[in-house]
Every structure is written in C-alpha cells, then in structure tokens.
Amino acid sequence: MVSTNQSIITSKIIGLIFSLSLIFFDIGDSYSSIIFILVMLTIGIPHGSVDHIIAFLNPESRRFSSRFSFFSVYLALIVVNILIWIFSPFLGLFVFLLVSCYHFGETQVIGYNSTDNKLLNFVIGANILLSLFLNNIFELQTILVDFTFFSSIDLSFFEKIFFLLISVAVLMMSVVYFDIKRKVPLYAELSILYLIFYHTDILTSFSIFFGFSHSLPMLLMEYEEMKEKSFFRFYIKTLPFTLLAVVFGLVLYYFNNNILTTDNLILFVFIIISSLTLPHVFIMKDFVNDK
C-alpha cells in the first residue's frame, strides 16, 4: 500500500510540475496536439497495453480461463464499441462517458478511499469530466459540432468563469455527501485539476489529467504488481500492444469511408480511445479491487 501511494504521489507531482510549467511559460494551445500525442504514446496507451498480463496476475479476480477467451472478449468489446459509434454516435458518446466516469473515478480515489463504493467512484469521475468539459465548453461545442442539440446552444452570454464556479460547487456538494476516508486531500487534488482545466485548452487539459493523474499512476502500479526487474523491462512489454493500438487507429482512419467522422480529427481520436477504453475498464476494475 505504501509503495502504491508513493507511485501515485510521484506521478501526480510530475504532472503538477509539467502543468505549472505550461501555465508559467504560457505556451498557449499551439502545442496541445504535440503534447496530446506524446502523452498518449508514452503513457496513455502503454498503461492499457499490459491488460493481457494484468488479467491473469491475480488468481482471485481472474475472469478468463485462457488467453483465447481473454482476447476474444477483449476484441469483441472493441468491435461492439465501434459499431455503436457507427450506428448511433449519441449512444457511443453516452457509453464512453458512462464507462469513463466510473473508470476515471475508480483510479482517482485510490489513496483516498477504498474503491468498493461504486457510486463514489462514478460520482468522482463524473465530476472530473464535468469540470473538464465545462471549463472548455466553447471548444467542446466545436469538437461535438455533429451533435447539434449541444453545439447549437448559445452559451455566449456566459463567461468562462461561470462554468468553473458551477464545477467547483458541484464538487463541493458531491464530496460532503460521501463517506471518504481522506476527503480533504481528494478535494484539494481535484481543485488543482480544475485550475489546470480552466487555464489550459481541452486537449492539454485532457492530456495532463489522463497522462499524469490517471495513466502514469496506473502504469507504476502495474509495474509494481508485475514485479519486473526494472521499469525499462516492464516498459518494453507495453510496446507491442501500444504499437498495435496505433496501427489500429491508423487503419480505422484509412478505411473509415465517412462512416465515422472524417473532418473532425479530435472526435475521431476520442472514438479510438473510447474503443480501447471499454475492455480496459473491466480489466482495471479487478486490478484495483484491493488497492
């Protein structure tokens, strides 16, 4: 438990230093795509690239009898998710948000509370995504231009700060109504995240949260759990499926034939991420069970 907490704190401090550097050096949003790609390739995707090993580590929470059954279910979930996006983008987005809320919340509460309270996990994740979206809502309207019911809402009357206020108020009300062992540190960390969400664009905000607050702690916990001799050896093991995920994204982009969105690269990337996230969430649910 001590080393788990150390991993989490280490990765979050790295993220904080990175975020503060971005804010102080005021690089704006010109480099957000590069930051996003770098974070996704080096931390984001690798943290899910050892799912096939993680799934068989803990005998008590093992759900799969063989590698074949694991990969069958895993790939089936990816395909199902893509089909949902093709036939009903609204449902695809809804599933992605629902699953992400739970998954992000579950990993966020580690170190502050047990992950047993499923509703708490969901509410914390929902708060994070709500803040990410609200603090970048004008950008989000551009990204989700195909969802006209949302993108056509006239929000010009509201100042950006209004959305920060709403997200902080919702967080405060959420936190006080749950029995959380370390309530204040959790609230404090989320306050820092909200600060970052407010001051950076949506892609940078997501990269920082997803990379340093979610993926890197998980990556370090996976490293400890797999008991590899060195982090380098562990990291090498993440590379094959990281490359496969990139190839999967490129192939889908090449053959998408307008079924998925073609003129909105950010949305397309999020569809890929959501497809990879769906099966990963189930594996992680078992992995973090005793954390």
Add this chain to the structure above:
Amino acid sequence: MNTLNFILGASLQPGDFTGFTFFIGSVSMLAATVFFLVQHGQVDKKFKDSMLVAALITGIAAVHYYYMRDQWAEGLGSPTELRYVDWILTVPLMVVEFALLTGVGMRKLFWASVVMLVTGYFGESGVTGMLDAQTWGAISGAAYFYMAYEVGCLSIFGGPSGDVGNALASAKGKIPAAGRMLQWFVLVGWAIYPLGYMMGTDGWYTGLVAGLPLDMDIVYNIGDAINKIGFGMAVWSAARD
C-alpha cells in the same frame, strides 16, 4: 534581469505601486507555499493535511497573482476574472481548514461557501437576469455571516457560536488560540470582499462606498496576502505544538 524576462512577461513601469503589490502578492504567496510545504514534513501527522491545504491555498494564489501581475503590466486593467478564479478555488479550501482542525462542520461550511460564491457571482455578473445586485449581495452576505457565526466569530465578543466555533474553543493544545486568529481573519480580513462587491455594483450603498479613497486592487492584493498567508500561519502555529 533580461534573461528572466521570458518568465516574467511584461515589465512593471517605475512608480506603478498597484503593479508592485501584484508582484509582492505573487512572490509572497510563492514563498509561503514553499514554507508550508517544508513545514509539512515537520508537523504532527494529524496536521499534515492542514499544512498541505495551506500550501495549496497560497500556491493557487501565487499562480493567479503571477497572471494578474502580467495582465496589469500589459495595461489590460484590473484582473477581475482572475481574482474570481482564485477565490472560487481558494475560499472553499480556507473553509476546509476549519473542518480539518475541528473535524466538524464541513457540510455546513461548504454549503454556505457555495451559496456565498454563486450568489455573489450572480449579483456581480448579472448573468441570471433576475433580482438586482444588492439582493444577490444580501443573500451572499447572509451566507458569509452564517459562516462567521458557525466558526465562532461572534464568540470573540461573547456572542453565540456554531458547532465549529464550539469545537475550536474546546480543542486541546494551541488549536483554540489558532482558532481565535482564524476567526479574526474571517471577521475582519474577509470583510474586504463584500466591500469590493459594493464598490463594483449598484445598490443602496452606491453613494456610501463610491467616495472611499481606495484603490480596490491594492486593498484586495494586501488583503489577500494577509488572509491567505495569515490563515496558513495560524494553522501552522497550532500544528507546531
């Protein structure tokens, strides 16, 4: 100094006292953050969260004062929006300090600070199109006075106190003394915020506050530094015991 310009951005003009207070605000908050983080390792385990929150309050303020100084130096006027961002994030954290020291009252204080911040913003921005600024201000002020009552500010003058104030008074060690300091901060230090609200909005008070010979940016900058750093110092004094 030129080599640092890429960090500092726009330079302050000679004689710009307001700009100087933004600069002092930024560096003093940063210094306080470092101090509280260092002290975090020195205090008893039960006060570690309090010290971390104290560091976070001044850390968040340091970031925003850095931005505010830059905005001021570039001649973009009073940085009201950045001030509100800072307050929205730090006021709940200051409220949390009371709950951390006493272990009670977090729910009440959080609710009161939500009401205070949201209605204050509604009044100042006019975003709702309902009610006037003085009515929203009255609701926000009522929430502030409720918090002041709850944390025991009235007990300074022998008046009644809420649960948090009672818990502060009956706590062991240096907590009651630190609690008294915090109560003074809430009662006197936080009073600059409704004053600023009245100077920035129209209401029955317009004639009263308009004539005050105050530069609100200077008042806010000095008040913020005293409130935030002082708040943390009060907690640290309790934690040192």
